[in-house]
Amino acid sequence: MKVGIIGAGRMGQLHARTLVELADAPSLVIHDADHDKAACLARSLNAHASGAATTRTSCDAVLADTDALVVATPATQRRSVLEQAARAGLPVFCEKPLTADVEEARDITAALSGARIHVGFQRRCDPAYRTLREEITSGRLGRILMVRCTAFDHQPPAGAYEQTAGDIFTDCLIHDIDVVHWLTGQPTVAVQADGARLLGGAGFDVATAQLTLADDARAVLCASRLNPHGYDHRVEVLGTKGSLAVGLDEQTPLLRVAAPGGVVGPAPQSPYRDFTDRFAAAYEHELRAFLRVVTQGEPSPCSAQEALLAQEVAAAASRSARTGTRVAPSGGCRHADRGAGGAAPREGRRRTVCSDSMTTPR
Secondary structure, eight states: OEEEEEOOSHHHHHHHHHHHHSTTOOEEEEEOSSHHHHHHHHHHHHHHSTTOEEEOSSHHHHHTTOSEEEEOSOGGGHHHHHHHHHHHTOOEEEOSSSOSSHHHHHHHHHHTTTSOEEEOOGGGGOHHHHHHHHHHHTTTTOSEEEEEEEEEOSSOOOTTHHHHHOOHIIIIIHHHHHHHHHHHOOOEEEEEEEEEOOSSOSSOSEEEEEEEETTSOEEEEEEESOOTTOOEEEEEEEESSOEEEESOSTTSOOOOEETTTTEEOOOOSSOOOSHHHHTHHHHHHHHHHHHHHHHHOOOOSSOHHHHHHHHHHHHHHHHHHHHOOEEESSSSOEEOSSOTTSOOOTTOSOOEEEEOOSOOOO
């Protein structure tokens, strides 16, 4: 099998190296607008496994010579590649989000109707997250009341990263939004978000978002571009029969104060450095799953429609943080006199919820 890699940047390199490490590794055909970058990646892969990769000087040449495609270009450059792949009938693995613009993402999702596409929300393939979901779907936690997600990156992204990747909601918290939908089976009907610029970046570098789900459960998401101790990503779920957490392991970069003595515990010996460290197994599992989509016709772990739902909520959160309003991810502007469960808001006043008709900031 031949798999095309479009984009030889950080994520393209990660996916290429993960693929060549598989026991049944496909041959790779790589293209990047920077031909030298594509050639450098191919040389690196071939040093590991002779003949593992070749390069092409155009996207068209890759599409004509492969059985499946991995799209890892910057989000601002994905639309045309996805449209070409859809016309060619190629199965596609695409990094999240589908595009940088939520309106474009809606158009692309419609264009990809019926296509075999797997969008890279890798936490769906993480063993710990999958166990958590099994506990929820089995009913052992009861009715889900609250989900709380922590997303603290070790170091802020460099340079003008947000111009192509999106803001902290579209780039970072979109993963947690998707996790909430996937774990609970409930869509978001409204979001209230906030953010601040505390580290000198162009966009928000700390942010929070509260999601109201269709069954009136709540999710609270917290993100920071900086955590000096390491990469700290956690999720906690509270149900009527119990609670469960993912991310509180010996590599979590979190110092603990023990009760009742108030003693600060030792720092982890080898804290997670970044997302590639924490989710290494998930990246392998998601690409194995994609190859099964290609060769065995298995369902995609994350469809374009599911990815679009997460992106719409991320766009709504971004708008909420900019405007200070409570925002509905889609639909017309409405007044939220009652929650999804019919209960009047505790503050006893009318709250305006406006649909997000704006694109995410670039």
